Amino acid sequence: MAGVSLSVTVLGCSGTYAGPDEACSGYLLRSDTTTVVVDLGAGTLANLQRHVELGDVDAVVLSHEHPDHWLDLPILRNALRYVLDVEGLTVHGPAGVLAAARELIGEVEPTFVLSPIAAGDALTVGDIALGFSRTDHPVETLAVRAESGGRSVIYSADTGPGWDPSGFGDGVDLFVCEATFRPDEEGGVHLSARQAAGLARRLGAGRLVITHVSPLLEDEGQRLAAAEAYGGTVELARSGLTFMA
Ligand SMILES: [Zn+2]
Numbered sequence: 001m002a003g004v005s006l007s008v009t010v011l012g013c014s015g016t017y018a019g020p021d022e023a024c025s026g027y028l029l030r031s032d033t034t035t036v037v038v039d040l041g042a043g044t045l046a047n048l049q050r051h052v053e054l055g056d057v058d059a060v061v062l063s064h065e066h067p068d069h070w071l072d073l074p075i076l077r078n079a080l081r082y083v084l085d086v087e088g089l090t091v092h093g094p095a096g097v098l099a100a101a102r103e104l105i106g107e108v109e110p111t112f113v114l115s116p117i118a119a120g121d122a123l124t125v126g127d128i129a130l131g132f133s134r135t136d137h138p139v140e141t142l143a144v145r146a147e148s149g150g151r152s153v154i155y156s157a158d159t160g161p162g163w164d165p166s167g168f169g170d171g172v173d174l175f176v177c178e179a180t181f182r183p184d185e186e187g188g189v190h191l192s193a194r195q196a197a198g199l200a201r202r203l204g205a206g207r208l209v210i211t212h213v214s215p216l217l218e219d220e221g222q223r224l225a226a227a228e229a230y231g232g233t234v235e236l237a238r239s240g241l242t243f244m245a
């Protein structure tokens with residue numbers, strides 16, 4: 001197993017807005033040699049520094065322009081530009097979030113290199129291969145598939161039930177899927193736990209982690225609802241937890 005590791009560490013997972021004890025969305029994707037931050041919502045920059053030096057981040061991937069997924073980017077820029085003297089960090093994302101970042105930050109270069117991505121694109125950061133799929137969400141939103149050393153992860157980003165993940169192929173070791181809604185809210189711009197479980201089955205996921213649960217909902221209730229529909233163990237995202245692919 002030497003040289004084979006791919007993991008997701010949760011930096012924040014509160015759905016739509018931060019809860020009293022949980023930051024907005026952000027994840028640290030790591031192989032043995034590569035560190036990628038996927039989403040950087042409010043509160044995640046603080047948690048990121050529990051795990052890595054900011055200068056050691058190889059790339060940032062932003063799933064979409066909703067502020068709960070990227071609003072610590074301007075603060076990361078403060079750190080890199082004014083304190084740590086780091087330049088040239090690539091920030092990948094759909095055109096909408098990159099435009100919003102440029103609007104808010106102003107002078108993004110030379111700290112960041114903004115790199116537009118779209119569904120169907122493929123890119124490689126170090127030894128992690130990344131692919132993207134457009135989800136069912138009101139703005140252009142990209143789910144992320146990561147692969148390294150034969151292990152794979154899919155992150156749903158935000159999505160409603162209309163997302164077709166078939167472009168990601170069959171089978172994935174670890175599926176980190178949003179489950180924002182109650183059962184009676186099904187059909188909107190997010191998933192219920194039951195719908196997240198259905199997607200996990202469709203993807204042939206080896207392991208399902210539920211995330212982006214609304215602060216108004218009981219995490220454990222969402223987990224149990226997902227587990228019932230999934231027919232297997234379902235885990236809950238929580239800041240500081242690391243899940244191996
Ligand atoms: Zn969100």
Ligand SMILES: [Zn+2]
Pocket residue numbers: 064066137158
């Ligand atoms: Zn969203």
